[in-house]
Amino acid sequence: MKKSTTILLASLMMLISGTVIAAHKNTIVTSTNEPVNSPLSVDFIGEDANYLIFRVTVSTNSNQLVSIVVNDKAEGELYAADITSNRVQTYKIEKRENQELNFQLQVGSNSYSSSFSSLMIAKRKK
Numbered sequence: 124m125k126k127s128t129t130i131l132l133a134s135l136m137m138l139i140s141g142t143v144i145a146a147h148k149n150t151i152v153t154s155t156n157e158p159v160n161s162p163l164s165v166d167f168i169g170e171d172a173n174y175l176i177f178r179v180t181v182s183t184n185s186n187q188l189v190s191i192v193v194n195d196k197a198e199g200e201l202y203a204a205d206i207t208s209n210r211v212q213t214y215k216i217e218k219r220e221n222q223e224l225n226f227q228l229q230v231g232s233n234s235y236s237s238s239f240s241s242l243m244i245a246k247r248k249k
Contacts, residue, residue: 153240163191163228165237174215175241179226183208187231196223218243 164180183189185208193202193214201216201224208230216224220243227236 161235162230163226163235163237165226165239167239168213170218173218175218175222177214177216177226177239179212179214181206181208181210181228183230185230188229190229192227192229194225194227195219196225
């Protein structure tokens with residue numbers, strides 16, 4: 124019953140918001156769609172007990188300065204670094220209730236971003 128309720132809730136959220144949704148264990152994660160030609164690709168790949176796990180792919184093929192910043196709406200900046208132009212990296216971000224994350228890539232004067240929201244589902248006591 125709990126699993127079907129989670130799937131129903133995720134389906135309703137997807138219909139209402141038009142965003143991509145992934146449901147894992149006790150968390151529902153939604154993301155905004157990235158432009159097709161964006162050099163930034165962020166995929167929610169799962170969770171463990173206390174963390175959300177994302178795979179970030181950067182493919183700019185550029186000689187320009189490239190930097191990435193991960194922000195949490197409530198907590199502020201979680202991570203910032205200058206990086207090589209092509210990179211795949213996994214980020215583990217501590218779960219918070221009703222979390223809003225923004226991954227931002229800066230390539231020279233161009234900026235690209237991908238946003239995620241998570242909703243934690245309370246467990247029923249037996």
